Amino acid sequence: MDRTFVMIKPDGVRRGLTGSILNRFEQKGFRLAAIKLMHIDRSLAERHYAELKEKPFFGELVDYLTSGEVCAMILEGEHAVANARSVIGKTNPVEAVPGTIRGDFAMDVASNVVHGSDSPESAEREIGLFFDEQAALYLFPTPQVAASDNVAFH
Numbered sequence: 001m002d003r004t005f006v007m008i009k010p011d012g013v014r015r016g017l018t019g020s021i022l023n024r025f026e027q028k029g030f031r032l033a034a035i036k037l038m039h040i041d042r043s044l045a046e047r048h049y050a051e052l053k054e055k056p057f058f059g060e061l062v063d064y065l066t067s068g069e070v071c072a073m074i075l076e077g078e079h080a081v082a083n084a085r086s087v088i089g090k091t092n093p094v095e096a097v098p099g100t101i102r103g104d105f106a107m108d109v110a111s112n113v114v115h116g117s118d119s120p121e122s123a124e125r126e127i128g129l130f131f132d133e134q135a136a137l138y139l140f141p142t143p144q145v146a147a148s149d150n151v152a153f154h
């Protein structure tokens with residue numbers, strides 16, 4: 001199954017949009033495989049957006065990402081990267097159509113509430129930056145493991 005990395009940015013968490021945003025992905029058909037709330041430091045923000053480091057807005061972007069807690073998640077589903085980006089909408093909320101997350105919840109490119117990986121390779125790199133895979137497996141067992149736990153319980 002394909003997977004992608006999605007992060008609700010600090011403005012989304014601060015505005016209490018975490019549930020509404022997660023709901024959009026679950027309604028689309030994604031399975032939530034891991035989720036955590038965290039306050040990221042400048043080093044992680046800079047590594048996450050390393051390909052943008054020459055952009056004039058890079059400092060502002062890092063300030064934004066470190067301004068409060070983010071909600072990091074791994075989502076699983078068919079064509080996970082492309083489907084997540086279509087749920088998210090265009091980078092600039094001015095251009096994002098209604099019905100997309102940025103179209104419905106954001107006004108400005110500097111605070112566009114959510115991130116989604118742009119390729120399967122980026123998704124794996126970003127999951128590696130934000131998640132300890134062993135811990136994620138322990139906290140979020142596969143449905144098969146959960147089912148056998150239930151059998152043992154009864």
Ligand code: GTP
Pocket residue numbers: 052057060061090091109110111112114115116117118
């Ligand atoms: P992400 O899912 O967050 O990676 O966005 P994206 O893939 O749609 O766009 P891109 O990777 O090109 O840009 C990353 C982020 O940089 C955007 O989501 C914005 O938060 C931010 N950004 C892009 N353009 C500008 C800008 O002109 N000014 C500021 N302040 N931020 C920008």
Ligand code: MG
Pocket residue numbers: 116117118
């Ligand atoms: Mg991007």
